[in-house]
Amino acid sequence: MMTYHIVTYGCQMNVHESEKIxxxxxxxGYEREGTLxxxxxxxFNTCCxxxxxxxxxxxxxxxxxxxKREKKDLIIAVGGCMAQExxxxxxxxxxFPFVDLVFGTHNLSELGDLIDRRRARRKAIVSLKEERxxxxxxxxxxRTSYPNAWVNITYGCNNFCSYCIxxxxxxxxxxxxxxxxxxxxRSLIGQGFREIxxxxxxxxxxxxxxxGGMSFPELLDAVAxxxxxxxxxxxxxxxxxxxxxxxxxxxxxxxxxxLLHLPAQSGSNRILELMNRRYTREKYLSEIELLxxxxxxxxxxxxxxxxxxTETEEDFEETLSLVREAGxxxxxxxxxxxxxxxxxxxxxxxxxxxxxxxxIMRLVEQVNENTRALSATFVGKTTEILCEDFDEKKGLYLGxxxxxxxxxxxxxxxxxxxxxxxxxxxxxxxxLFGEPVS
Ligand code: 5AD
Ligand code: SF4
Numbered sequence: 001m002m003t004y005h006i007v008t009y010g011c012q013m014n015v016h017e018s019e020k021i022x023x024x025x026x027x028x029g030y031e032r033e034g035t036l037x038x039x040x041x042x043x044f045n046t047c048c049x050x051x052x053x054x055x056x057x058x059x060x061x062x063x064x065x066x067x068k069r070e071k072k073d074l075i076i077a078v079g080g081c082m083a084q085e086x087x088x089x090x091x092x093x094x095x096f097p098f099v100d101l102v103f104g105t106h107n108l109s110e111l112g113d114l115i116d117r118r119r120a121r122r123k124a125i126v127s128l129k130e131e132r133x134x135x136x137x138x139x140x141x142x143r144t145s146y147p148n149a150w151v152n153i154t155y156g157c158n159n160f161c162s163y164c165i166x167x168x169x170x171x172x173x174x175x176x177x178x179x180x181x182x183x184x185x186r187s188l189i190g191q192g193f194r195e196i197x198x199x200x201x202x203x204x205x206x207x208x209x210x211x212g213g214m215s216f217p218e219l220l221d222a223v224a225x226x227x228x229x230x231x232x233x234x235x236x237x238x239x240x241x242x243x244x245x246x247x248x249x250x251x252x253x254x255x256x257x258x259l260l261h262l263p264a265q266s267g268s269n270r271i272l273e274l275m276n277r278r279y280t281r282e283k284y285l286s287e288i289e290l291l292x293x294x295x296x297x298x299x300x301x302x303x304x305x306x307x308x309x310t311e312t313e314e315d316f317e318e319t320l321s322l323v324r325e326a327g328x329x330x331x332x333x334x335x336x337x338x339x340x341x342x343x344x345x346x347x348x349x350x351x352x353x354x355x356x357x358x359x360i361m362r363l364v365e366q367v368n369e370n371t372r373a374l375s376a377t378f379v380g381k382t383t384e385i386l387c388e389d390f391d392e393k394k395g396l397y398l399g400x401x402x403x404x405x406x407x408x409x410x411x412x413x414x415x416x417x418x419x420x421x422x423x424x425x426x427x428x429x430x431x432l433f434g435e436p437v438s
Contacts, residue, residue, distance in 0.1 A: 002041075003034030009057055010047025012235065013199055014080060016150035017108065018045045021079070022142035024111045033142075037067065041075040041115070046082035048165055050337035054082055061096050068098040075118060077101035079108065084169040086341060089126050097124075104128040105170050109139060131171045147194035147388055147417040153181055153219065154200035158208065159238065161265070162276045162343035163308060163336060166201060173205060175212035178219050182226070189228040194386055194417055196223060198234040204241035217245040224253035229419070231386065231402065235261045236303075240278045242287045247294040257402035258295050259329070262287070263303035267322030268315035271308050274347070281322060288326055299329035299374065299403040306363055307336040307356030310349035316359050323366045329374045329403060330430060331367045335360050368429070375405060375427035382423050382437060383407060387415040396433075407432045 004025045008018040021043055022033065030041055044061060047053040061078070068074055076099050082088050084104035092102055100118050103111055106129035118125050143149055156171040157164075185196055198220070200206060206216035214222070224232050232255050237246075239262055250256050262284075266272050269280050292298050304319055323331065335356045338345040378401075385399035385407035396408040397415050407422045408431060415436070422434035 001032065002030045003032055003039050004030040004041045004043065005034055005036050005039035006043045006045060007036075007057075007060060008045045009053050010045075010049060010081065012150060012197070013152075013201070014045050014047055015145070016141065016152065016199060017080070018043075019141035019144055019150070020108060020139045021045060021111065022144075023140045024108075025115075026142060028112050028115050040073065041077065042067075043077045043079060046078060046080040048082040048085050048088070048169060048339070050334065051339075052337070057082060058095070061092075061099070065096070065098055075100045075115065077103065077111075077115075079103040079105075079111070081105055081165075081169040084128060085165065086168070089128060093124065093126065100124055102126040102128070106131060143193075145388075147192075147386055148197055149188045149193040149195070150197050150199050151181060151184055151188070152176060152200065153198045153203060153206055153212075153216075153234075157201035158205070159202060159240075159278075160276060160343075162274060162347075163305065163339065165339040165342055168341055170201070173202065173208055175207050175209055177211060178207075178213045178222065181219065182222055185223050185226055189226055189230055192417065194230045194419070196230060196232050198223065198232070200234075201236065202238040202241065203234050204237050204243065204246065215245070217243060217249045220246070220256065221249045221252065224249070224255045230255065232256045233259070237262050239264065239284050239287055242291075244290060244294075247291045250291075250298075251294040259299050259301065259403050260291060261301045264319075264322060264326070265303060265305050266308065266311075266315070267318035267320070268311070269318075271311055271315050274310065274344070275305075275308060276343070281318065284322075285326060300326060301404065302326070302328050302331045304331050304333050304363060304367075305336050306333065306359040307351040307353075309336070309344055309347040309351065311336075311351055311359075316363075320363060320366050323363070323370060327374075328367065328370050330371050333360055333363050333367060371430055372427070374403070375430060375432060378405060378424045378432050379427050380424065382421050383432065383434075384419055384421050387418050387420050389416065390414070401432075404430070405432050406430055407434060409434055409436050411436060 006018045008014050046057045083102050089102045154175050156173045157167045158173045160167050204216050206212050267281055383401045385401045387397050387399040390397050397411050398408045420436050421438040423437050424432045424434040426433050
């Protein structure tokens with residue numbers, strides 16, 4: 001029996017893409033996922049959003065040389081954002097001549113044919129496409145995150161935030177047709193999935209190309225109107241496209257998790273402008289206020305970057321104060337990483353690493369304070385979680401509540417895939433521990 005092994009770097013978008021890669025591999029006779037050592041094909045699904053994501057992939061690829069030497073028929077394929085990045089395919093080929101196949105983000109659906117070609121001619125293949133209009137409909141993914149299922153609604157990004165490489169490697173924004181999205185959702189609910197996460201670089205601009213057929217709030221409304229017991233999440237929202245309509249739809253449906261992931265990136269208007277984010281701190285805060293006028297206390301999570309070129313201590317402190325003022329439930333925090341080809345990489349005033357490192361430590365401390373404060377509000381109360389896994393180390397089942405808090409509990413029976421009401425006894429960071437009462 002032939003097996004595959006996929007190594008995924010980066011975001012949820014990539015996690016779902018790896019599920020599609022697995023789907024393609026299945027059609028090519030690779031029947032199941034195996035370990036790295038036993039696999040007949042190894043696929044690296046890479047990310048290039050920050051330098052450390054690339055370094056990770058480079059490091060792990062180097063380690064495959066020995067495997068390839070011992071196992072001549074092994075196919076090693078490298079795909080995803082880093083492979084698509086300008087000039088990276090050549091670097092990959094030079095550094096790792098034993099790689100059999102390099103494919104980009106725009107030709108995922110051709111992976112099956114590329115594997116056939118590689119098998120037929122035993123010569124390395126590099127296949128990259130500039131841009132594609134079509135989406136990946138038609139590939140049946142091998143789902144790995146039950147009871148959650150990822151559903152793409154858009155691909156690519158039009159925003160060109162000055163630090164970000166995504167628009168260069170994933171191309172312009174393309175929306176899937178609403179009826180295709182809804183068809184997929186209905187089918188997933190029919191198969192027993194209990195959580196649908198709608199995915200896009202910027203879900204709020206869904207249908208910007210007119211291909212969707214309806215706006216994002218309308219699509220969300222339609223998805224949440226599908227019959228069945230499940231909940232809906234979506235990510236990521238861009239503050240420049242947030243609308244009152246979205247808040248209204250979120251309030252309307254119990255099925256929609258009351259949580260908004262709204263990347264702020266910085267709290268300083270000067271930096272936001274340099275980042276080309278097209279909103280101000282004030283606008284950002286007014287959006288959260290509007291959301292919370294519909295959904296009192298609605299948790300908001302965010303992404304923040306420190307050390308963007310020219311960021312001063314004052315700019316940074318505005319980010320710190322934004323964390324307090326917005327009351328973020330949690331945040332992903334990043335040190336700015338210059339990406340070749342982006343506008344910010346060529347800016348004057350790059351910040352020394354030690355300054356950025358000191359800032360991120362202070363930022364993480366502030367975020368942790370917020371995290372603890374929100375988690376503490378659950379103690380002594382009940383909260384509903386969707387049980388998604390069993391933690392072997394802790395010997396406890398776990399799952400998230402709608403605010404994204406991870407709830408842990410002991411159970412004799414397997415509760416994975418069930419909604420469980422927990423009476424929360426204590427909290428630690430984003431984790432809640434409790435007793436199931438249903
Ligand atoms: N450096 C650091 N963080 C970045 N992000 C995007 N590009 C960069 C970069 N060059 C962060 C942003 C984005 C998240 C997915 O990654 O915060 O929201
Ligand atoms: Fe990158 Fe900005 Fe697009 Fe997000 S919205 S993917 S940060 S360019």
